[in-house]
Amino acid sequence: MKIITGGVTAAKGFEAAGVEAAIKYKNRKDMAIIYSQKPCVLAGTFTSNVVKAAPVLWDKKVVEESPFGQAVIVNAGIANACTGKEGYDYCKKTASKAAAVLDIPEDSVLVASTGVIGMQLPMDRIEAGVEKLADTKKDTLDAGTQAAEAIMTTDTRSKQAAVEIEVGGVKVTLGGMCKGSGMIHPNMCTMLGFVTTDAVISKEVLTEIVKSDVIDTFNMISVDGDTSTNDTLLVMANGMAGNPEIKKGTPEYETFKEALHYVNETLAKMMAGDGEGATALLETKVIGADTKENARILSKSVICSSLTKAAIYGHDANWGRILCALGYSGVQFDPEKIELYFESKSGRIQIYKDGVATDYSEEEASKILADPEVTVLVDMKMGNETATAWGCDLTYDYVKINADYRS
């Protein structure tokens, strides 16, 4: 696997664009397109929230019922959630408009929205945006970046990742983009994620890989514990690499899975590290757990703890809060047995052992916690299972952003 530059246009045959459509923001790009020159096999996972945004309902239908997909139209600024029948009709209208200008079937067009809940989309501007997008889409890496920028809301930077693998001697590429950055607690998140690949792979195999991989990537991050109404991950495979088809039980299957995992994990971590107001990525790695599920629950509990997150912001080695968060996770364990470390590029330090604090240096710990990527390592001493979760610190700016978001 080779890590390369790029995003949704890295793979063969994918085009993208980002344009200003004045949906809600002014003087910035707020609509994007991903377009494939050939029809794609689709896989998708969506929010588990009972309150599902209209685009989620539309896309679920396309992913489940359409033979293939070929374009995604995304807007930022308005989430098209809690918008009733009118909101759903707007998805159809958007797809219909895109189908007309791109000359593809309406049921091969996916839509995605992110932003304020409860407002209706300005359809005239959406339709004008679709025309602009169709006119300006390109297969360049820069076009992918334009799209990644256009889907941002409170994100401070765009998020892309791409890799190359070899399948039966043929180069296959996967690339993706996503956006956060509040209401992030995917089960699926305000997260929108899009991954494209030119691999030849069946819908069935692609779906299986995507569904199993999100459990350990996008579903292991949290910014604020709020599972959004719009969370969407779409994976599109157009087969243009011309590789021998990727089948289950083969080494190529594992290679592809690993590549998708890399793209997903990289995008997920970018989202966590760019959580609203964040100054640091908080990683929690649980090792030595008795079951995989318990490892996941424990690591997520730590990255979701408001008190731990505030302590990380303060570069304060307040390990008691971490122990507390492990303790209320619902997993049973013996607090006297576990071990705790802080880790970053500045070093590694053991904090807790045999039921009490070690004789660590507060100064050294604080230095480790001042880095922009901080890892809490927990050894449960109960077995061999591991899991990693990603979050961010809790800062004044998180409050600022969310107290004023609509104004």
Add this chain to the structure above:
Amino acid sequence: MKIITGGVTAAKGFEAAGVEAAIKYKNRKDMAIIYSQKPCVLAGTFTSNVVKAAPVLWDKKVVEESPFGQAVIVNAGIANACTGKEGYDYCKKTASKAAAVLDIPEDSVLVASTGVIGMQLPMDRIEAGVEKLADTKKDTLDAGTQAAEAIMTTDTRSKQAAVEIEVGGVKVTLGGMCKGSGMIHPNMCTMLGFVTTDAVISKEVLTEIVKSDVIDTFNMISVDGDTSTNDTLLVMANGMAGNPEIKKGTPEYETFKEALHYVNETLAKMMAGDGEGATALLETKVIGADTKENARILSKSVICSSLTKAAIYGHDANWGRILCALGYSGVQFDPEKIELYFESKSGRIQIYKDGVATDYSEEEASKILADPEVTVLVDMKMGNETATAWGCDLTYDYVKINADYRS
């Protein structure tokens, strides 16, 4: 039921004190005692956190195994949690010291601590504090207030409540105090709560009433979603009112239950409203739910949502976040059917109906949300069950307090 002034010394035969013991803070009271002139029937509920502070382990044993209790020694500043065997020994030493100076059995002394996790108690100062407490305890309302002030950590105000009822023609009094104000998500919380009563009641009946009541009072509040290692609620009944014993299935049982509920609910709401950094009490009342349990889950999900809490701080009627929080609670419902209102002393306004926003005035909504007590009323339209949960807004000061807490 008559609401009266006072706290733990309101009921007959209870004494209290608060003194400066320099446990961790300087120039403020940080140790308290509750003492009953006669032995008390005890009931208690404790944190569900796997990581339980030493005083929790000690008190559980006393409540379960001792025939009665007579005194509680509380310190603020250090939580005596994650302190291993040494920490537990300190509980025993504290109880032993109190037993000696008060001339009561060691196993009738309860202890409670709140503050930083992981530090050991300075036992010399604790023991000196116990002596001072024994010397200065009184049965006055002011002494109760001194105690309520001494147990505060990041609380901005002390918290007391008391009521009088009549049982078989005899006046019975209940009074209590508690402290918050971070790591509050009781299942039981950093919450410490103490309720005293002079009622004649058996341990069995008292325990049953306490355990059922906390579900709808202390367990329905959250400041930050972190369930502390120290959460303790102790209820002490010394029988000095001389009423005919309160038995199950009688009108007196209901009267007592209602009185305890009032005290518990009042203390719980005070804790939520004085959550770390809070500027407002956020109440969420769910009506029309299909089951009581679902009503509780839905109301708690709203008061726990960081995004909703930040919006309340900003006086922003961002109802989409409330709908979102209901949606990820795990309860199934039809978003098109439910109705949403904001309510405060400034008025009441319907915000959401038939799947979309009503034509409400943002200005009016913002005015309602600017009050120090705000209610979100949700009608699920599915049945007749109701529940209420209490939280607070999320502010800069919550971050400030918790980024710097140990320094």
